[in-house]
Amino acid sequence: MNDRTGLELLAPAPRAEKPDAPAKTRVSIGYIGQSVPRAGARRLLQGRGSYTDDLKLPRLAHVVFFRSPYAHARIRKLDLTIAARQPGVLAAFDGRAIAEYCTPWVAVLAHLKGIKSPPQHAVAIERACWQGEAVAAIVAESRAQGEDALAHVEAEWEELPVVTDMDDALSNRSVIHPELGDNICFKRDFVTEGFEDAFAKADVVVEETYGFGRHTGVTLEGRAIVADYNAGEHSLTVYQATQAPHMMQDIFSRHLNIPEANVRVICKDVGGSYGIKVHVYPDEMATAAISVMLRRPVKFIADRLESFLTDIHAREHKVKVRLACMTDGRIIGFDLDDLTSIGPYSVYPRTSGIEGNQVVNLTGGPYAHKNYRAKLNVVFTNKNVTCQYRAVGHPIAVAITEAIVDLAAQKLGIDPAEFRRRNLIPDDAYPYTFPSGLKFEQLSHHQCLDKLLELMDYKGLRAEQKRLREKKVYRGIGLAAMIEVTNPSPAFYGVGGARISAQDGATVRLEPTGMVTCLVSVTEQGQGTEAIFQQICATAVGVSIDKVRVITGDTGTTPYGGGTWASRGAGIGGEALLQAGKALRANILELAAAVLNVDKNALDVSADAVRDKATGEAKLPLAEVGRIGYFRPDTLPLKFQAELTVTRHYTPREYGFTFTNGIQASYVELDPDTGFVKLLRHWCVEDCGTVINPMLVDEQIRGGVVQGLGGAMLEECLYSDEGQLLNGSLADYLVPMSGDTPDIVVAHISTPTRQSELGAKGVGEAGTAGAPGAVMNAINDALVPFGKRVTVQPFTPERILKALGKI
């Protein structure tokens, strides 16, 4: 621990008062824009939440998995006879047995041209391709008995060549799946016209290669599933900690051959996800298959050691980047060559090609430029599988963009903030089409930059930095501008053939007592989805917020939809709910007009009653509307049928992705003797359009920032050359703790999207997208007096000491 506090000269962070909605929030009425505390948080605070592992069902069995100790090995012998006879064991299955009930999958998408992956089974047959891959399942009356039985599995292995290094994988020295021909899962080449010429004509070209360590999400609740097959009706109910219950419903149905409507997926409270729980895991599919095979409920909870071995990893990249610019600071273009390694399979159904694809799509994002070349190679290795984890690709794209921009600024002798000012896409240049083809509706880079520099007192910090350098105290300031993909249309997955819904629906129902129940197809993992839905619904219908109940995460009761991913819950689910609520309000007014015998346009709903629009006088409490509509429709006009339940759906259509923008800053102090970095403070100015609940949004940003800081400073999944995970526990894999995390100052600009009435864009991933870039730039800024740079994260003391030449 750095034994200097280093914070004496920094003013205390503004106390986190409940923030107000930013100016220009489009729907600043009712509860929209208010920092209402989450009603749904109360039970969690009392320990009265209900997570999947809390669930008990009659005859519940537990499954444990016998996992390959080798990174790559053929299964020569697998004998489960003795294990199957152990106390409490109900059954033991190998991959072939499970395959009779669960078909394999191949994770490719048509719009990722040329992507390839071999079929993957729920439990591996013949060969294990990463350390931790399940090759047998033991089902027992208790988890402990299952684990006892694992020791009695007899297995013999023939070790196969192991590929762990990404360059080695690319060289095809040893091809993991010979039938595929090489180790390339996906590659992409993109270049704009006239690229070579433009780069040749540039005044300055800077180049640097960046490395990003593989890391993972570490959800505090492990992956959790309880599958309950009812043989009497050939139906399957799955309680699963997943972000996308409808997607899982479709997948269980197709792979287990159970009619779709007979499959019901229910999400209970989810203890953190961040993308980890939106993917298909073979052991979870096996659990469902086993429930069918045994005709009883089966539970699987990934324990912490299993989580490190099998929860998706992400973000292992090596990227060579070049930036061309003129001496006046104008950026001419970007050039990148990205090599990224995944596991031995592309992950189903979203594929493991998306992260690299995002790096190609998003690098250079905030800056005006026409010239772009990108090369991507996604290679298989015998390490754990990888797939989308919070901010998917953005942390890399932002970090490499912002680092090379800082390098160029340094080379030209221009202040990094000023360099950005000269190149950020102007706020009035929209709509804007980006070299990689993406379209921006409306961003606010300059407003955000201005606000950030003011908020952090950039000038003051630079002066302080200068003063302290003379005292041999080395502080660094790093900026990172960013764009972020939110509210995606089918352009992300649907167009590639994936049965992943990009639309969502909301049903709103007036209860007889005047309460309102809403059922929405977007899901909750703690970010406050249900809370903002209460706010939106209450505002849309005209009731007080305590009258609203929200139900999510149940394919049996909510409309069909996509769930939570790519920061779409507020923007897409929220809009569907807003429209449904407004439609319900209109229907209530129809009924009230019939009861009161007045023109419905003279009425409105607010504060739990139908009121005279002009005077606000209450004419009919909603409880009366409910009573009459449900119990006394005989008192209504003959041809009038009350419709007090309304469903609406919403899909963003104009823009394939609704981009947001933001900018972050990191302020650090480097101890050049130890290589330790203290994170003093962090700032984020974010534009996510309409902010429904400022407090929830800011906390999402902070949580995202800290995950980004984790990847930048601490987190890395370390593998040996033999493909053994070396730090697969929370003692050895380091996640940020409260003692090492800085205060994070958040502010907003608001540019609502015009694609919806709500105007909300997404924000859940923004913090993670920009934090690593800001920190890398801050550390390199601190290193300026030493003339050194660091480019590989996490920025461990080892790497910093090496850069400084101390070791």
Add this chain to the structure above:
Amino acid sequence: MKAPAFAYAKPRTLKEALALLGRHDENARLLAGGQSLIASLNMRLASPSLLIDLNALPGLDGIELRGRKLVIGALARHRALERSELVAQHAPLLAQAAPHIAHVAIRNAGTIGGSLAMADPAAEWPACCVALEATIVAASAKGKRRIPAAQFFKSLYTTALAPNEIITAVEVPLADKHSRSAFLELVRRRGDYAIVGIAAVARRSRAALSRLRLVYLGVGDAPVPATNAMAALEGKRATPEAIAAAQAVLEQDLAPPADLYHSAAAKLHLARVLLGRAVAALAL
């Protein structure tokens, strides 16, 4: 991660505990705080047939002055040492080290006896005991044995304890008005095991340091006294030159192996940095 099955005994007297241990020694494990043992059981890294719970043994958790020694019972919790006035006054090095041990919930349960018996080279108490020239008191069916700390820690997780011995106390010489101590450790996060740490004591008289004991943790199989560095500073003032001279000979004392995150070179470098900071702290 469920522990494998084992039998459990909770003896009421030391004699009973020793008898159980004698009967089962190879397959039995002693349970004190359990903060390391139960974690390793949950991870199935150990599968003893019997757990002997020591927590009912009377009189082993005290912290008291006895003559010229501070006697700390083996079952004294880390948190108790952290908050003890006696420790703060008479063995300030221990008070300086205690807050570095893991986190409060762990310190409420973990014991000094358990920590010493476990002999993790990155743990705080072993290095402190070596620095303080403490004595570890071990009981067996044959009686008591006093083992100087310098001879107690043999190798990775290996001590001088015989299989049928139980630590009952640690005896620490008292600090006096010339005593100085400093405990520093480098960690990436609060409460982590040290990357490198140093337990430093010395006597200070008219700004000169003598009888320095500079003992490192996290640099080898066991706590490592930096004897050449200590000799280089003996009788000297803590000037930049003296410190640099001590840092220069440190590689004669330490050959730290690499760990998961740090090369051997980095560990040695960090050890040098800590030497300078610790000695400067002693001189204050």
Add this chain to the structure above:
Amino acid sequence: MDEFFDATITVNGKPVMRRVEPRQHLIDFLREELGLTGSHCGCEHGACGACTVRVDGEIRRGCLMLAVQAHGRSVDTVEGLTDNGELSALQQAFHERNALQCGFCTPGMLLTAQELVATCPDATREEIREFMSGNLCRCTGYQAIVDAIEEVIATQRKGASG
């Protein structure tokens, strides 16, 4: 080797008698035997703090304690400390500041925070961050948690001096 022990444990103020298998840790006992699912298992090796409960008045890692070790002792969980009101100031502050998202770390956070508030009434923000370091959170980024605890300490200090 499958010996069972009769354990009498005072849980949330009420004595409970059960036969326990020695290898079962306290959290599994509370959750499986007693249905007190408010305490959570995040790692089962003492690193994450989600299992923090109170034993004889002090916070402990429930996953690093055997249920049989709790025989004759008193255990308080988030459910009990909610019902007796002891956590109410912290729960209120956490709620108002959204010092939780998924809630999985929250019971452990509250138990640890309560020990902090009770034993370190003058804790600074730095000291709060340090004390709470043993409880991991992946959702919030910690700041709101620290703010909430700071507020409770400040209110307590005002009450004490008033």
